[in-house]
Amino acid sequence: LLCRNELSVDKTKKKKRRELTEEQKQEIKDAFELFDTDKDRAINYHELKVAMRALGFDVKKADVLKILKDYDREATGKITFEDFNEV
Numbered sequence: 001l002l003c004r005n006e007l008s009v010d011k012t013k014k015k016k017r018r019e020l021t022e023e024q025k026q027e028i029k030d031a032f033e034l035f036d037t038d039k040d041r042a043i044n045y046h047e048l049k050v051a052m053r054a055l056g057f058d059v060k061k062a063d064v065l066k067i068l069k070d071y072d073r074e075a076t077g078k079i080t081f082e083d084f085n086e087v
Contacts, residue, residue, distance in 0.1 A: 042078035046078050 020028075035043050035051040043051070045064055052059045052067075071083045 028085060029081070032081050040078075042076070042080050043084065044078045048079065 032043070033039075035047050037047055038044075039048075045068060048067060049059060050066045051062075052064065057063075068079065069078065071079050071087055073083055074080070
């Protein structure tokens with residue numbers, strides 16, 4: 001179980017994480033658009049695998065599926081920009 005102090009720290013970290021400059025926000029949007037090769041406004045399994053490998057990560061199928069599962073809030077098998085922005 002977490003104590004109150006630990007919960008407070010988590011909330012503080014999340015707030016700090018959200019404070020991005022406009023330039024950083026644009027870079028995230030540009031990266032998403034680059035990874036979304038079929039331009040359907042979502043990143044599917046194949047696009048995510050290619051993107052991760054292009055970034056130098058040696059990901060296996062199970063790794064990519066776990067990322068999709070963890071961030072696909074709508075259970076579509078794809079990561080939307082909103083989901084991607086949470087990463």
